[in-house]
Amino acid sequence: MAELTYRDAVIRGIAQEMERDPDVVFLGEDIAKAGGVFKATVGLYEQFGPLRVRDTPISEQAILGAAMGAAMTGLKPIAEIMFSDFIAVCFDYIANEFPKSRYMTNGQTKCPLVVRTGNGAGSRFGAQHSQSVENWCMMIPGLKVVAPSSPADVIGLLAASVRDPDPVIFLEHKSLYPTKGEVPDGEIVDKLGTAKILRPGKDATILALALMVPRALAAAEKLAAEHGIDCEVIDVRSLVPLDTQTILGSVAKTHRAFSVEENPRLCGWGAEIMSIIADEAFYDLDGPLVRITTPHCPLPSADVLEDAILPNVDRIVERVSKTLNS
């Protein structure tokens, strides 16, 4: 066991997989010699050399297209898109190429690659560098979509993503990079498609992802202490595949569900999950399904504004307690 930052966990996760398999290669902007703009790839160039860790031009379409062509023909590329907002400039690969090739070719084409990207708000970068874009990916059939909240999950889910035979979008939360957590020694390999119950509870289920996970946990403690409400907190971790068993199992027990989403409201992952619950677990429910999201609005830059717009502990506590007490 060692304490590691989420940032260093990314490095360790990539290194673990590159050591294991010489077909794992890594490309992106400023990721090699400079170690990445978030310093989340420091040392990989030195360890694995210029053929396996390659700096690219500012050409996101070339980055993802090249990753795909390499994946189709025998490599297991990891591609970095520096900020997840930039997925918009290479969205054709995310939406039309990676996820459709296997289906269209009746199973001939494989596409085992990972797109790592810095997602989410909290760095005062403003509207074009702070978005939570997990839903841009979740809504596309054929992708897998993962968003870890802890250093140990970073390593384990990254390993699982690299080993997965399908294209995986791996969303690292920028505001989690400096956070720390205990990480077991040795190889770590987790499983995609598995949510984690981080805090068992009986009164309500709170679903959260990435940066919202620590906030949901803190809110649950406060709800317990101040309102006597015992919440079960689930870290969804993997949007696709989605662990509906764990989620529906929890709702069957608590009879109430809340989502805490960093994304702007419309068509968020919470909407999807709530629509599943409202269909399949309707008769388990004791009351409304409530989503706590960032308002459906671009993100502001100033610190006070950015802090105020995201879901936070107090907003979660208030929404959950008011809903359950009404």
Place this chain on the structure above:
Amino acid sequence: MAELTYRDAVIRGIAQEMERDPDVVFLGEDIAKAGGVFKATVGLYEQFGPLRVRDTPISEQAILGAAMGAAMTGLKPIAEIMFSDFIAVCFDYIANEFPKSRYMTNGQTKCPLVVRTGNGAGSRFGAQHSQSVENWCMMIPGLKVVAPSSPADVIGLLAASVRDPDPVIFLEHKSLYPTKGEVPDGEIVDKLGTAKILRPGKDATILALALMVPRALAAAEKLAAEHGIDCEVIDVRSLVPLDTQTILGSVAKTHRAFSVEENPRLCGWGAEIMSIIADEAFYDLDGPLVRITTPHCPLPSADVLEDAILPNVDRIVERVSKTLNS
């Protein structure tokens, strides 16, 4: 009153607005001299001349970027993106530029433009030319998103979109182009953000969009005739702004809701609406909220396969009747 095809309604809608306002200009690939690949812009070049109706290179980013710059500085551009799937190659404008500029600049920047695009399946074009991408747009804060189902709505909503001071994504369904409908004479201007109850009913609410609207209506007739179930069918028409009043009002009356979505399942507009109903109208509900969507899967090309994958009348009838009778 005259009978018009949906295709000709597009032409008439654009012409109506270009006649009214010389600042309305129109650009896209093959839209001018050739009249558009769907023949939905025939005659506009002849009527309005080469300065107002302009063919572009195959440069979707340039098309949308140019539309934005023109809109910011005083024009009211209509830009065509030939197939909605191609939004993926210019998604930066849809996701990061149009919808954020006004907010980021604290209201300084305006962006009054319309992106028209051929959306949806049914032409045996395969996975990269058949998608329903309304949710790619709906999930982005700052856009407006419209999808008409009838020729009259095409004209009225297109006029409202062109006159709207915000960026509007206007989704024309490719399979509806040849369909016909009655259209009033003279100028037609509709209102964004308004759903339409096309068939009143008391037993369940069916929400549909674009090509799914005629199917939902046909299903409702069959449900009435064969199952004695009286469905209210709502054409959602405008995803943003969303007419939640009409929708919630209907659910308050029927106590049951279904969505019929052409899009692949995850994070569809139906998920959003169901999550709103499950929160705000929970106590109105008599049973599960059910979404009928295309499977979460790319689209096949062969006619039999394509026909089988989209929601159709029988599938709607079966889902609704089974759900209500269980």
Place this chain on the structure above:
Amino acid sequence: MNDVARPANTALNDDIGEDVRLKLFETQVVIREAEQRAYDLFLQNLVKGTSHLSLGQEAVAAGFAVAMKPGDLSFCTYRGHAHTLARGVPVEKVLGELMGRDNGLMRGKGGSMHLTSEEHGVMGSYAIIGAHLPIACGAAWRAQYKGQKDVSVCFFGDGTTNIGAFHEALNFAAVWKLPVIFVCENNFYMEYTPIGDVTAVPHPAADRASAYGLERIVIDGNDADAVYREAMKAYDKARAGGGPSLIECLTYRHSGHSRADPAKYRPEGELERWKERDPIKIYRERLKQFGIADAQIEKIVSGVKATVDDATEKCKAAPIPPLDILTTDVYADGGWAWRN
């Protein structure tokens, strides 16, 4: 077309030789016959969907394919029947796919615009303009990284040179010195708009080569020998680690952009002028010039016709795909489960 390099060599035993020439001819005829049949089947409403024919452009596909080694990789567009057939994919598989039959290359799941046969090195047909140029770079990167000697060849049209992905791919390939060949089939039109109306330079590909430090290459795309020679040069260079090439082939499509297009936008006489330079006509004469007997030529043609006829009958008799393939092969496990 003043700047087109025309082959000067007319010696009997020249660099190309008889075997290759016969192969070049046969390949062009296969494409011609199969495409014409696809058109007929469309008129009979047996080909649904869209389809984009290469009638008139056969020499490009044949020249590049015949010059390939097994293991070399082709990346095509929606106008990909020609390149798919040129790699030896059976006509039946192609027509079956166009007709949406279970015997199609992808059992009807891909359709005309997405022909793929990895076993023949056809790594896919891509229907989003420009998308496959970066993808071909990736395949070439794999070859470079693994020390494998195959080349990746990427075909696209003149109109494609104006989209962003073209630019990114060319720069990327040049900087990484990848064994990838970019083949621009300049047929002078994007869909219905003349390329000159929307392009800042006369040669949409070649006039951009210098922007990537590449040689300016324009060839006669209707002469399979010229294409073959240029292809060989480019492949050799790529295999030797010399990096990418960008080759602009001047050619012309005899039919409309897609099955829906009567191509009324063409100036009068243009099609006729190009038909005089029909690649198959040119090549028939070439074969004669090299002393190949008429009978041998006719035998090839009739052999191809028989194959196409046979394929057509098989496709007509083939079942439609079963609905249980609707949601297969979304993921590598064969299924489409997005949840547990």
Place this chain on the structure above:
Amino acid sequence: MNDVARPANTALNDDIGEDVRLKLFETQVVIREAEQRAYDLFLQNLVKGTSHLSLGQEAVAAGFAVAMKPGDLSFCTYRGHAHTLARGVPVEKVLGELMGRDNGLMRGKGGSMHLTSEEHGVMGSYAIIGAHLPIACGAAWRAQYKGQKDVSVCFFGDGTTNIGAFHEALNFAAVWKLPVIFVCENNFYMEYTPIGDVTAVPHPAADRASAYGLERIVIDGNDADAVYREAMKAYDKARAGGGPSLIECLTYRHSGHSRADPAKYRPEGELERWKERDPIKIYRERLKQFGIADAQIEKIVSGVKATVDDATEKCKAAPIPPLDILTTDVYADGGWAWRN
């Protein structure tokens, strides 16, 4: 830098003249002082978020801005403070925005990367590489369509020339003959990677000009006179209907890419060599050469310093933005309602 055109004219009353020269100098000093202050405030933790300084690149911003007429439009990147200040936007508004104060240009809603002041012709700062090149085309299209005589000027870096939108915009502008000027500030680095490592040609912009039928232009971006002259030429051409220009300005940023970057990737001595060619140092000497007295120069500098000091105090004292602006101005009605 052998191919840089250096101004030869040293006559006292040359084409530029004293008034413009003083304006060029002052503009550069404003940028220098304001940017240095931004850096100090960042060290004091008063500037949050990121910021991208143009220290060392002032001559480009000054030269292009001073050559503009009122009504001309600037389109900037995340490295946009310089261009914003050069159009006359008050220092206080810029620093206020960087500090997230209510007196900022956009009241803290945009931040350092999105400075916009439409009343000064600053039509936005864009943080997605390449996105604003097509947007500038659109503004130029409006001018062309309406017969208005303004030009749209779009600034971007060397690294930006490798993204697709660059290519699409250049071709589009050239084909439509738009009054738009593309200004590449080649500071030899994308974020931390030397541009030469990832670009197929030595001059990332100029060596691509011919791909769009444009003239190859490379100038000394550290000499405000050279910049001013080239700007005037390009603007005149654009206003006369002669279409777009692409101008590559060779320059260098003295600080790191952004506030987080110590710029350790630079080879030793590189920064020092460029500092010898500091644009403000160069221009101070130029002024002397043209007989401007030291005292007058110092007066300009101290005037600017006083302005920046004053702005700093005002920003420190300014309130933070009220939370009720959090969701305003998403839509034109002032609000953010996505439902009724």
